Amino acid sequence: MNNVFSYIIVMALVTYLIRALPLTLIRKEIKSRFIKSFLHYVPYATLAAMTFPAILHATDYVVSSVMGFIVALILALNKKSLLTVAGAACAVAFVVEIFLH
Amino acid sequence: MESLSASHYGDYEKMSAGTIKDFRDGCRDAIPICLGYLAVSFAFGIESSKIGMSVFQAIMTSLLNVTSAGQFSALDVIARNGSYIELIMLQLIINLRYSLMSTALSQKLDTGLGTLHRLGISYGVTDEIFGVSILKQGNLYPMYSYGLIVTSVFGWVLGTGLGATAGAVMPARIISCLGLAIYGMFIAIIIPDTKTSKAIMYVVISAMTLSTVFTYAPLLKEISSGFRIIIVTIVVAAAAAVIAPVKEESHE
Numbered sequence: 001m002n003n004v005f006s007y008i009i010v011m012a013l014v015t016y017l018i019r020a021l022p023l024t025l026i027r028k029e030i031k032s033r034f035i036k037s038f039l040h041y042v043p044y045a046t047l048a049a050m051t052f053p054a055i056l057h058a059t060d061y062v063v064s065s066v067m068g069f070i071v072a073l074i075l076a077l078n079k080k081s082l083l084t085v086a087g088a089a090c091a092v093a094f095v096v097e098i099f100l101h
Numbered sequence: 102m103e104s105l106s107a108s109h110y111g112d113y114e115k116m117s118a119g120t121i122k123d124f125r126d127g128c129r130d131a132i133p134i135c136l137g138y139l140a141v142s143f144a145f146g147i148e149s150s151k152i153g154m155s156v157f158q159a160i161m162t163s164l165l166n167v168t169s170a171g172q173f174s175a176l177d178v179i180a181r182n183g184s185y186i187e188l189i190m191l192q193l194i195i196n197l198r199y200s201l202m203s204t205a206l207s208q209k210l211d212t213g214l215g216t217l218h219r220l221g222i223s224y225g226v227t228d229e230i231f232g233v234s235i236l237k238q239g240n241l242y243p244m245y246s247y248g249l250i251v252t253s254v255f256g257w258v259l260g261t262g263l264g265a266t267a268g269a270v271m272p273a274r275i276i277s278c279l280g281l282a283i284y285g286m287f288i289a290i291i292i293p294d295t296k297t298s299k300a301i302m303y304v305v306i307s308a309m310t311l312s313t314v315f316t317y318a319p320l321l322k323e324i325s326s327g328f329r330i331i332i333v334t335i336v337v338a339a340a341a342a343v344i345a346p347v348k349e350e351s352h353e
Contacts, residue, residue: 004158007179007188011172012165014192015199020223022203024216037342039201041304042334043228044294045341046195047287048308049333050170053316054326058280060273068281069288076292082137082229086285090140094278101274 061100064093117211118218119242127248134229134249135256137286141169142257144282146264147271148173152180156265163261167227167254171195173283177326187325194331202231209234209241218243225250228290300345308337 059065068089075085142163149159154176166172171192178188203226210219222243230249234241268276295302315321315329324332 004154004179005161007175007185008158008162008165010185011162011175011188011192014189015166015168015171015196016223018193018196019199019203019226020220022200023207023210023219023223023226026204026207033346034342037346038338039198039204040347041301041338041341042194042201043198044291044301044304045308045334045337046198046330047170047291048305049312049330049337050174050195051284051287051291052309053313055281055284058284060277064278065281068278068285072281072285072288073292076288077296079293080289081133082286082289083133083140085289086137086140086282089281089285089288090278093281094274097274097277 059093059097061097063100064096067096068093117214117242119244121244123242123244124248127245127250128252129248130233131230131249131252134233134253137229138253138256139260139263140279141282141286142260143264143267144279145169145172145176146261146266147268147276147279148176148264149261150265150268152176154179154265156262159265160258160262163258164254167225167257168192168196168199169227169283169286174326174330181325183325187328190328190331194334198228199226199231202226202228202235205235206231206241209237210243211240214243222246222250225254227253229253300341303345304337304341307340308333311337 055069056062056065059068071092072085072089075088080088145163146156146159149162150156154162162172162175166175174191174195175188177183178191203223206222206226207219210222222241225246230246230253233249234246237245264279291301291305295305311333312329315324315333
């Protein structure tokens with residue numbers, strides 16, 4: 001069994017280096033158009049891959065997860081804040097699960 | 102930190118690092134982030150207690166990492182007692198976007214700004230803090246960044262502690278629903294841009310589709326969730342970079 005703290009330290013180091021190296025070392029703009037484009041799309045690809053299909057099993061019932069997902073999509077398309085989108089998704093799932101019981 | 106002498110050296114420091122007013126502005130601007138982080142990190146705290154992490158371990162994770170997607174994905178690796186290589190690769194790929202943000206932020210700093218301040222700002226490069234920092238008019242002062250960071254991380258750590266503590270005593274149905282918080286936050290970050298960019302819309306749809314294939318297809322489903330995210334990200338982002346390269350003029 002690996003120590004939980006060594007996991008925490010390892011990931012903290014990796015994450016900090018990712019943030020600190022560009023801020024301290026790169027003073028010029030990146031020239032490669034491919035790398036710039038790749039980095040531009042990375043957050044969208046990563047977060048989308050993390051969200052779906054995992055979101056279907058985020059709650060105890062697929063139905064409440066799907067309803068929460070739909071509401072979050074609609075609110076996000078209307079540019080609602082992070083707090084609103086996350087809160088509303090949870091609230092909708094909660095209401096749906098009340099009806100399931 | 103603050104020089105008491107009114108020497109020209111002190112003035113220069115003040116100019117490049119910002120003032121206490123910048124710090125207060127940062128704190129004020131980060132209040133919505135703080136509230137959002139409270140909700141999401143509360144969910145993280147609950148998830149961490151589910152895999153058997155202590156409250157202290159959960160709090161240290163949040164304090165040292167400050168990365169929602171990275172921390173949630175790490176829980177899976179820790180729970181499975183996965184390899185350090187997988188954890189490192191996963192953090193590298195999931196958090197690679199921070200290096201892009203750090204690069205963009207470096208262009209907004211005073212060129213004479215010392216390394217210590219640069220290291221300080223680095224600690225708090227997250228999607229939300231970056232979003233507020235990059236939209237700030239003119240130069241970015243470290244004091245402003247510190248205000249953003251202190252307020253945001255306060256919410257992030259407090260929520261984690263509350264979630265990790267309450268996880269054990271909260272009704273199961275509420276815990277169940279809070280599992281959606283992190284995904285709600287991801288959706289709030291990526292979906293709005295799909296309206297203004299066709300390319301981003303296709304990236305999001307492709308990544309979700311490919312991730313679904315990797316989750317359920319025979320053989321492919323044997324790949325762990327961490328590597329699944331890494332593979333999908335690299336394939337989709339590289340394809341998008343070839344098919345729809347971003348415009349040369351990149352200072353939006």
